Amino acid sequence: MSDAIITADGISKSYKNGRGNSRTTALDGISFEVSEGEIFGLIGPDGAGKTTAMRIITSLMLPDAGRAAVCGLDSVKDYAQIRNIVGYMPGRFSLYQDLSVEENLQFFATIFGVKVKDNYGLIKEIYDTLAPFKDRRAGKLSGGMKQKLALCCALVHKPRVLILDEPTTGVDPVSRQEFWDSLGRLKTQGITVLASTPYMDEASRCDRISFLVKGKIPATDAPRNIVKGFSKKIVHARANRMFELLKVLREYPEAESAYAFGDNNHVTLKNGGIEELKQFLASNGYPDAELEYAEASLEDCFMNLPK
Amino acid sequence: MxxxxxxxxxxxxxxxxxxxxxxxxxxxxxxxxxxxxxxITNDIKNARIAVFDSAKDSLSQGIIERLRVSEYFEVYEAANSIGEADDMLRRGEVKAVVVFPELLASRAAHDGSAQIKVLANASDPNETVNISGYIEAIAAQECAEKFGTMSDAPSITPIPNLLYNPQLKxxxxxxxxxxxxxxxxxxxxxxxxxxxxxxxxxxxxxxxxxxxxxxxxxxxxxxxxxxxxxxxxxxxxxxxxxxxxxxxxxxxxxxxxxxxxxxxxxxxxxxxxxxxxxxxxxxxxxxxxxxxxxxxxxxxxxxxxxxxxxxxxxxxxxxxxxxxxxxxxxxxxxxxxxxxxxxxxxxxxxxxxxxxxxxxxxxxxxxx
Incomplete structure (x- = not known):
């Protein structure tokens, strides 16, 4: 408890719907803890409440119930102090498009009361790749470079905690890889990272993750443990007509879930094994379907979360 | 800071x-x-004006003649009554009407000064002021010719009478x-x-x-x-x-x-x-x-x-x-x-x- 850098304790938040009295629940009593020096992922689809959770932790929003704390500072009471130790990068690109790369960095350094060179070691590796474009307006950068610049600006005051809201959305796969490599290096410098993402491949790069689905957290653990803890059998199925096959698979009474992923249809079995499934498919017009057991991936775990 | x-x-x-x-x-x-x-234009050129001459003496005729030949004005018509002059002004046919009172010349000679009226549309007061100025100058020329340039020579003062916008905006x-x-x-x-x-x-x-x-x-x-x-x-x-x-x-x-x-x-x-x-x-x-x-x-x-x-x-x-x-x-x-x-x-x-x-x-x- 005491070594947690970020604590979310039963946070709830709902929004008013237009003019009516009905409210949409964004967060429904979520709790999790982030320990010092880890990369913690908040994994969930769009609309799950990731952004709301981050805004509450960064003191930008007030929770309806529950409390959030960063380094023991309450996000409601001690918001001014939290704002000194947190580096925050919102989901949208939120730097000044008409300022150059260098001007943006200088500006954010100044408002946090530091000089760029004070913590240059922290951002050097990232900023070096931007340096050739330092006089370019931020609005004219590519998506990946914008994110790098935003990261530099969030890091320039050497925050203890870095909070990133979907940092890689809209960024190409190579830049995404590089971005997570950078986070790995920051971790070695003692910075705790809380990041949200809808991508499972990124989830597996976190030390620990929480799945966030419809405002609730059904599972929190290291990605490895989540996969290990998955006890059901996964079958990968392939046939000529994949989409029709998926429909048939969903009819299979023993299938817990069936969904398409990449080249395969993933089926999670409640009971029985591959032989029973083969027979079912043969009697439904797919005698030639290729079936094989596979190790569960994070996607499989996510798709089979307890409803 | x-x-x-x-x-x-x-x-x-x-x-x-x-x-x-x-x-x-x-x-x-x-x-x-x-x-x-x-x-607002400050230049007056060929401004259309009408005259209503009740005096019909040498002085008024002289001034009208000068107005007619001046490049600043174009004497559009001589009005037969004050009502007609007012109509012309209202319809926008003329920018101003110069009204000469009866016995202009004798008044000028006896009293040493006389007044003529300038009726103008005051929706453009700036122009009106300019028109009055020019008319005054022209009237002064005529007086100078008739009575000489001595200091006791009679003068003619145009009195602008602004219509339609008396607040002079x-x-x-x-x-x-x-x-x-x-x-x-x-x-x-x-x-x-x-x-x-x-x-x-x-x-x-x-x-x-x-x-x-x-x-x-x-x-x-x-x-x-x-x-x-x-x-x-x-x-x-x-x-x-x-x-x-x-x-x-x-x-x-x-x-x-x-x-x-x-x-x-x-x-x-x-x-x-x-x-x-x-x-x-x-x-x-x-x-x-x-x-x-x-x-x-x-x-x-x-x-x-x-x-x-x-x-x-x-x-x-x-x-x-x-x-x-x-x-x-x-x-x-x-x-x-x-x-x-x-x-x-x-x-x-x-x-x-x-x-x-x-x-x-x-x-x-x-x-x-």
Missing amino acids: IKFLAFVRKEFIHIFRDPRTLVILFLMPIMLTMLFGFA SAYNFVPGVMGLILFIICTLMTSVGIVREKEFGSMEVLLVSPVKPIYIIISKTVPYFVLSILIICVILVLAHFVLDVPIRGNLALLFGVSALYSLLALTLGVLVSTVSNTQHTAMFISAGFLMLPIVLLSGMVFPIENMPRILQVISDFVPAKWYISAIRDVMLKGGGFDLVKKDVLIMAVMTAACILASLLNFKKRMD
Whole structure:
């Protein structure tokens, strides 16, 4: 408890719907803890409440119930102090498009009361790749470079905690890889990272993750443990007509879930094994379907979360 | 303080890197001033006039003949009655009617002076003044020829008789109006849109999660526009005075003081607008539609407030520009001192305080 850098304790938040009295629940009593020096992922689809959770932790929003704390500072009471130790990068690109790369960095350094060179070691590796474009307006950068610049600006005051809201959305796969490599290096410098993402491949790069689905957290653990803890059998199925096959698979009474992923249809079995499934498919017009057991991936775990 | 300066610097960069902003800031004031300014032409050339000659003596005939040959006038017709002359004026066929009273020559000879009447349409009072001037000069020439140039020679004075706009709303009055409008556009519109843009682009989110107090963020937004509006007042005054010959009779320091107060008021109004709007569109709509239109219509800039229905007069009391324009007219055109504008200044100061208070109550240091 005491070594947690970020604590979310039963946070709830709902929004008013237009003019009516009905409210949409964004967060429904979520709790999790982030320990010092880890990369913690908040994994969930769009609309799950990731952004709301981050805004509450960064003191930008007030929770309806529950409390959030960063380094023991309450996000409601001690918001001014939290704002000194947190580096925050919102989901949208939120730097000044008409300022150059260098001007943006200088500006954010100044408002946090530091000089760029004070913590240059922290951002050097990232900023070096931007340096050739330092006089370019931020609005004219590519998506990946914008994110790098935003990261530099969030890091320039050497925050203890870095909070990133979907940092890689809209960024190409190579830049995404590089971005997570950078986070790995920051971790070695003692910075705790809380990041949200809808991508499972990124989830597996976190030390620990929480799945966030419809405002609730059904599972929190290291990605490895989540996969290990998955006890059901996964079958990968392939046939000529994949989409029709998926429909048939969903009819299979023993299938817990069936969904398409990449080249395969993933089926999670409640009971029985591959032989029973083969027979079912043969009697439904797919005698030639290729079936094989596979190790569960994070996607499989996510798709089979307890409803 | 360094943080604050960094903000101000950033704002200036925003302004100077956006061509549209620059156009609004610098081209528009010049254009508006010139547009309103040159709506009045100072040159009289071939102005159509009618004459109504009750005297029919040598002096009146001589003056009419001179008017006829002068390049300034084109004597359109001789009216047979004063009613006919009035009709011509009303239909816009002539710009002025020169009325010669009976026994003009003998009166001039006996009394040493005589008067002729110049009926004119006062919707363009500037032109009327010019026409009277030219007629006086021409009449003087005729007198000089008839009676010689001795000091006791009789003189003829044209008495302008202005119709349709007895308040004599001079086109000069547009310059204070334009100042009120432009300062408002710069301060309220640009500031509110500028602040709301940060909300819309999400940079406000980052700024709020910084140790900078939100109040400084807002103040730093207003500083550049304040500086620029003072600059623009200079531009307008220079244009008005040297290009349009608008007199600046009052104390220049008072003029700037009143303008600075009005800018401050417009800025706080802009901040207030920004606290209630979440998109640039809303801010623009509120500033332009809700606040700017009343300035044009209800500030006395275009339509005299005294002639409005009671209800509109009451509403106009809440239009800041009304007080500013009235103060500027008093200082600039009438040459009044602080005593004359005390009331206007006080009202604007109260409005500013109210806006600041409302903004503070409305300002959110969080997002929801």
